[in-house]
Amino acid sequence: MESPATISDVASAAGVSTMSVSRYLTGRRVQRATEIERAIRDLGYRPSAAARSLRSGLTGSIGLVVPDVTNHFFAAVVKGAESVSRGLGYTILLCNTDESAEREHEVLDALHGKVDGLILVPATEQAESTVDLRRTGVPIVFLDRDLRSNEAGFDVVLVDNAGGGRKAAEYLLALGHRAIGEIAGPLDTTPGRGRHEGFIEALAEAGVEIGAQHVQVGDFSKESGYRATLRLLATSPPPTAVFVANNHMAIGALRALHALGVSIPAELSVISFDDLELAEVLTPPLTVIARQMQEQGALATRLLADRLAGSRGPAQRIVMDTHLLIRGSCGVGPARQAHRPRRASKTNRQNSTPKSHQYVKTPRGDHK
Amino acid sequence: MESPATISDVASAAGVSTMSVSRYLTGRRVQRATEIERAIRDLGYRPSAAARSLRSGLTGSIGLVVPDVTNHFFAAVVKGAESVSRGLGYTILLCNTDESAEREHEVLDALHGKVDGLILVPATEQAESTVDLRRTGVPIVFLDRDLRSNEAGFDVVLVDNAGGGRKAAEYLLALGHRAIGEIAGPLDTTPGRGRHEGFIEALAEAGVEIGAQHVQVGDFSKESGYRATLRLLATSPPPTAVFVANNHMAIGALRALHALGVSIPAELSVISFDDLELAEVLTPPLTVIARQMQEQGALATRLLADRLAGSRGPAQRIVMDTHLLIRGSCGVGPARQAHRPRRASKTNRQNSTPKSHQYVKTPRGDHK
DNA sequence: CTGAAAGCGCTTACAG
DNA sequence: CTGAAAGCGCTTACAG
Numbered sequence: 164m165e166s167p168a169t170i171s172d173v174a175s176a177a178g179v180s181t182m183s184v185s186r187y188l189t190g191r192r193v194q195r196a197t198e199i200e201r202a203i204r205d206l207g208y209r210p211s212a213a214a215r216s217l218r219s220g221l222t223g224s225i226g227l228v229v230p231d232v233t234n235h236f237f238a239a240v241v242k243g244a245e246s247v248s249r250g251l252g253y254t255i256l257l258c259n260t261d262e263s264a265e266r267e268h269e270v271l272d273a274l275h276g277k278v279d280g281l282i283l284v285p286a287t288e289q290a291e292s293t294v295d296l297r298r299t300g301v302p303i304v305f306l307d308r309d310l311r312s313n314e315a316g317f318d319v320v321l322v323d324n325a326g327g328g329r330k331a332a333e334y335l336l337a338l339g340h341r342a343i344g345e346i347a348g349p350l351d352t353t354p355g356r357g358r359h360e361g362f363i364e365a366l367a368e369a370g371v372e373i374g375a376q377h378v379q380v381g382d383f384s385k386e387s388g389y390r391a392t393l394r395l396l397a398t399s400p401p402p403t404a405v406f407v408a409n410n411h412m413a414i415g416a417l418r419a420l421h422a423l424g425v426s427i428p429a430e431l432s433v434i435s436f437d438d439l440e441l442a443e444v445l446t447p448p449l450t451v452i453a454r455q456m457q458e459q460g461a462l463a464t465r466l467l468a469d470r471l472a473g474s475r476g477p478a479q480r481i482v483m484d485t486h487l488l489i490r491g492s493c494g495v496g497p498a499r500q501a502h503r504p505r506r507a508s509k510t511n512r513q514n515s516t517p518k519s520h521q522y523v524k525t526p527r528g529d530h531k
Numbered sequence: 532m533e534s535p536a537t538i539s540d541v542a543s544a545a546g547v548s549t550m551s552v553s554r555y556l557t558g559r560r561v562q563r564a565t566e567i568e569r570a571i572r573d574l575g576y577r578p579s580a581a582a583r584s585l586r587s588g589l590t591g592s593i594g595l596v597v598p599d600v601t602n603h604f605f606a607a608v609v610k611g612a613e614s615v616s617r618g619l620g621y622t623i624l625l626c627n628t629d630e631s632a633e634r635e636h637e638v639l640d641a642l643h644g645k646v647d648g649l650i651l652v653p654a655t656e657q658a659e660s661t662v663d664l665r666r667t668g669v670p671i672v673f674l675d676r677d678l679r680s681n682e683a684g685f686d687v688v689l690v691d692n693a694g695g696g697r698k699a700a701e702y703l704l705a706l707g708h709r710a711i712g713e714i715a716g717p718l719d720t721t722p723g724r725g726r727h728e729g730f731i732e733a734l735a736e737a738g739v740e741i742g743a744q745h746v747q748v749g750d751f752s753k754e755s756g757y758r759a760t761l762r763l764l765a766t767s768p769p770p771t772a773v774f775v776a777n778n779h780m781a782i783g784a785l786r787a788l789h790a791l792g793v794s795i796p797a798e799l800s801v802i803s804f805d806d807l808e809l810a811e812v813l814t815p816p817l818t819v820i821a822r823q824m825q826e827q828g829a830l831a832t833r834l835l836a837d838r839l840a841g842s843r844g845p846a847q848r849i850v851m852d853t854h855l856l857i858r859g860s861c862g863v864g865p866a867r868q869a870h871r872p873r874r875a876s877k878t879n880r881q882n883s884t885p886k887s888h889q890y891v892k893t894p895r896g897d898h899k
Numbered sequence: 900c901t902g903a904a905a906g907c908g909c910t911t912a913c914a915g
Numbered sequence: 916c917t918g919a920a921a922g923c924g925c926t927t928a929c930a931g
Contacts (some may be wrong), residue, residue, distance in 0.1 A: 167668065169924055185926060194900070212644030213584035217907050223583070225647065231610070233825075238606045242599070244915045247626050254641050256592070259613050273622050276580030277592065300535065330537070358926035383757040415814040440603075441807060444785040446814035455603075473809075537908055548918045553910060562916065582908035585923050 170204035176202035221242045225467060226278035228270055230262045230286065230383075231307075234411055236437055236456050237284070240306065243460030244282060251468050253279075259284045262382070271299060280467045282306050282460075288351050306463045308353040316478040318470070320463040324357025324436075325364070327452040327485035331406040331439045332365035332467025333433050334450075334487055339499030344377040344402030346391040346412050355383070358436055360441040377402050381412045396423065396431075404432035410439055413449070428494030440486065447491030455484045463505050493502060536574035554739060588692035593621045593835060594646035596638055597674075598630045598654065598751075602779055604805055604824050605652070608674065611828030619836050628654045630750070639667060648835045650674050650828075656719050670838040674831045676721040684846040686838070688831040692725025692804075693732070695820040695853035699774040699802050700733035702818075702855055707867030708800060712745040712770030714780050714881065723751070726776045726804055745770050748882075749780045756783025764791065764799075769778040771864050778807055783819070794886035796862030822853045828834030 170188075174181045177198040187193045187200075188210060202208070214220050225248050229237040245255050258270040274281065280302040288311040305319040335343050345362055348355030350477040359378075366373055374396045381387030388407060392415065392480055395405060407413040413435035420427060427433050427447055434450045442449040466479060539708060542549045555561045555568075556578060570576070584590050593616050599607040601714040613623050624646055626638040635654040642649065648670040656679040673687040703711050713730055716723030727746075734741055744766045749755030756775060760783065763773060775781040781803035795801050795815060802818045810817040834847060 170926095171924080178756065181925080182902055183900090186900090189926090192900075209643050211585070211924050213581055213590070213905090215926080216581035217585050217909085217924080218926050220581075227625075232600065232613070233603065233606045233610050235601065235606075238601045238603075241625070242601050242627060244624065245600070249626070249638070249641065252641075254645060255625050257595075257609065257613065257623050258617070259610060270617070273617065273620075275577050277622060292697065308787045328848070344900080414808060414812075439809060440782060441809040441813065444782075444789045445809065445812065455765070489895075538910095539908080549909080550917085550918055554916090557910090560916075579908050583921090585908080585925085586910050588923080780902080 167209040170208070170210070172200065172206055173208050176206060179329075183494065185317055186225075189400055210373055222277055223253055223278050224256050224278045224463070226256045226258065226271075226274040226281040226283075227281045228252040228258045228260060228267065228274070228281065230260050230284055232257065232259060235440060235473055236410055240284075240463075242461035243457030243462075244274045244464045245460075247461045247464040248468070250498055251349040251464075253438075253468070260284075262286050263350075264289070269356045280304070280471050282463045284308055285310060288353065293477055302467060303466045306459065318479045318481075319467050320466060320481045321353065321357075322454050322459065322483045322484070323485055324354045325361030327454070327487045328358040328361030328363075328406070328408075329365040330485060330487045331436070331452055332362045332369075334434065335404045335406065335432065335493065335496070336366070336369050336371065338404070338432065338493055338496050340402075340496030341498050342400060342402045342404075343371065343379070344395045344398075344405040345373065345379070346379045346388055346395065346405060346407045346416060347378055348383050348408040348412070349379060354436075355380075355408065362406055374398070378455070381408075381415075383409050385411045385418070388412025389419045390415075392416040392419035393423075396425070402431070404428075404434070404493065407433065410435060410437035411515060413437070413451075417445070418456055424473075427492050432493040432496070434493055436485075442488075443490060445492070450492045451488050452485050454483060455486045474505035509517035536576040538576070538578070540574055541567065541570045541576050541859060545575060579783060581694040582616055590645055590647050591621055591645045592624050593622045593832070594626065594639075594642040594649040594651075596626045596628060596635065596649065596651045598628050598641075598652055600625065600627060603780055604792055607824035608652075608828035608831075611825030611830075612826075612832040614825075615829045615832040618837070619832075621836070624711045628652075632653050632657070643667060648839050649671070650831045650835055653678060656721060670833045672831045672833060672838070674827065680751075686834050686847045686849075688827055688849045688851070689725075690719065690827065690851045691824050691853050692722045693729030695822070696726035696729030696731075696774070696776075697733040697737050698853065698855045699723060699804070699820055700730045700737075701804065702857075703772045703774065703800065703861065704734070704737050704739065705865070706772070706800065706861055706864050708770075708772040708864030709739055709866050710745070710768060710770045710772075711739065711741055712763045712773040713747070713764075714739065714756055714773060714775045714784060715746055715748045716751050716780070718748060720744070720751075722804075723748075723776065742766070749776075749783075751777050751781045752781055753783035753786070756780030757787045758783075760784040760787035761791075764793070770799070772796075772861065775801065775803040777886055778803065778805035781805070781807065781819075783816075785813070800861040800864070802861055804853075808889065810856075813860070818858045819856050820853050821856045822851060827851055 170181045170184050173184045177195055181196050184199055185194050187196060211373045227241060227244055232238055232241060241257060248255055256274060260267040260270055270414045278301060282304050285308050303317050305317050307321060309319050312338045321495050343366060347359045350359060379391035379394050381391045388411060397418060407416050425431055438451045438453040442451060462481060536748055538549045538552050541552045545563055547563055552567055555564060555767055595609060595612055599611060600606055609625060616623055624642060628635040628638055632655045644671060650672050650814045652674050671685050673685050675689060677687050690826045692877050711734060715727045718724045718727060747759035747762050751760045756779060757822050775784050806821040807817060830849060
């Protein structure tokens with residue numbers, strides 16, 4: 164394999180200086196444009212990205228750091244970001260942090276000097292990492308999660324977490340639920356805390372108290388959603404409805420409910436934050452708080468690109484809206500079931516929940 | 532913001548030459564190691580990736596080109612590749628092609644000079660693109676799809692598509708199905724053709740013919756799976772079982788069946804190639820041909836890394852195994868239903884399918 | 900409009 | 916082990 168042609172090779176072949184070739188490449192007017200063009204084609208010349216980068220200090224790349232691409236939300240974010248960035252001439256360097264601050268640190272290290280800017284879903288809200296981030300020297304846009312103290316003035320593209328949690332609560336309340344559970348995300352993350360607070364606030368405003376044992380905190384993983392569901396069902400009395408704070412925990416919750424043969428919504432109403440790809444073909448179809456996922460990635464990318472293009476001004480804080488997608492996983496609660504009042508049995512504890520709430524393993528998948 | 536420290540700054544501060552700093556950075560023995568170390572820390576020195584890249588001709592990055600990250604299979608591949616590559620010190624440049632050869636061309640162009648090697652899921656099998664690929668000059672590993680004429684000797688990491696298609700067919704045959712349909716992928720792609728051929732071959736060996744109208748070809752998208760399902764159900768008589776050749780078309784198929792109120796597996800048995808995240812909580816749980824998805828990305832990355840490390844030798848062709856995951860979406864077919872023989876009504880055409888196969892829209896999600 | 904010179908920040912030979 | 920020089924392939928001023 165012969166070594167690739169350089170700008171000098173092109174210049175010699177075209178009988179001009181390297182400067183003329185450089186000018187031609189950047190679209191400026193040159194005399195011997197045709198000769199240069201032919202030389203480039205004949206030699207198969209491609210400008211060296213490394214040399215350009217060294218000279219200009221620019222890489223033409225954007226770093227995108229997410230917890231986990233296999234989470235459909237982040238996959239959608241990546242797609243939105245990739246689509247916009249390609250349109251603007253940037254390529255995307257993708258990294259997973261697996262929700263680990265340590266990995267995040269490694270990853271930001273590995274990205275140093277390889278990107279002109281960063282879109283980051285921080286693994287932790289701790290301000291400590293801010294110090295590291297300022298050091299990177301490149302513009303950063305936070306996506307979906309903020310830092311606890313964002314004094315550094317980073318741009319952020321969030322979703323209205325509190326509003327989404329509130330919508331979930333209000334919907335369940337309107338259906339007549341009063342014993343309402345929550346599978347919350349980590350309370351030290353923006354979406355975990357925001358969704359939780361909006362949810363709890365709306366319940367409180369309606370005068371509905373949620374027992375401590377009805378708030379089970381997970382870590383946004385499927386496994387934690389599964390375990391939290393088991394814990395929730397073991398309470399006495401168990402809730403008649405549950406809000407699951409993200410898609411992966413919802414998948415875990417659905418697996419647990421399926422394994423236990425809990426009927427949705429007859430025995431438990433379920434609503435999740437973020438839509439699932441198969442939500443509508445589940446039995447029953449899952450009711451969710453949805454949002455525009457790809458658009459969130461696209462927005463963050465446009466914001467970053469503006470900064471890269473020199474836009475100054477105060478840090479932006481974009482909050483995208485959520486919407487309630489009513490499908491079939493939430494049923495009418497006790498407060499609206501006049502003919503079937505719910506009995507609050509104070510005597511029944513732990514292993515002796517009321518018969519109607521006993522979760523027994525029943526065969527599934529054999530009914531039509 | 533002051534400009535970042537260079538190797539010269541470190542050298543001055545430590546009272547040595549830039550060469551000693553360079554030596555120190557590459558882990559070789561130096562006299563004033565402690566002084567250099569302190570200077571690096573004090574100045575917050577980070578070597579310039581661009582300068583290193585220009586000098587060494589290496590980028591420390593791998594390009595990963597997939598059709599669509601929001602497809603769970605490719606997301607898993609990305610995760611596997613990212614994990615392995617980070618362990619080896621590479622970062623991942625990710626691009627989507629949206630199954631378009633034109634976009635693939637653009638993307639490969641954008642990646643030129645930014646990566647040391649490429650993991651590519653080619654949008655098309657056409658050999659024509661091979662020419663372009665050789666021009667890139669970097670090692671390439673094909674993932675999941677091969678080129679029609681891979682004379683160029685690229686490494687490939689495939690899954691046993693024909694074997695998977697065969698397993699699906701054999702399972703449906705064993706259940707007693709004889710009127711079997713297929714929603715195939717594009718026949719000019721490796722997985723599309725491979726799965727189709729394995730499937731058809733197994734049916735032929737069993738002496739079961741599949742009518743032309745029972746093979747509906749899609750483009751691997753959800754929408755095409757939806758439409759193909761409608762076409763399949765419009766045949767007369769419709770099949771009693773269907774094999775869907777990928778995950779996204781399976782999602783589309785499930786949506787169509789759900790919309791039409793077709794009961795699975797009573798009216799139609801369904802098996803898909805590639806598992807779905809919610810497969811087990813569907814009603815009924817979906818039976819699939821599964822494979823190790825992340826591992827496929829990881830394998831391709833290791834293979835590429837070996838090449839980048841100088842490994843020569845003939846092109847490798849790794850074929851990963853599939854396995855049948857029996858859940859609940861396939862029922863017993865006519866050949867094993869002695870008490871309920873299936874009537875082959877030659878007189879019924881098109882708009883007059885037998886009553887038992889009339890697909891009427893019925894409400895869903897309200898049954899337990 | 901054009902070209903000779905300098906330099907972006909490193910590392911690879913080459914002498915000491 | 917150490918350092919002065921050269922050069923990777925471009926582009927930014929600077930003269931003509």
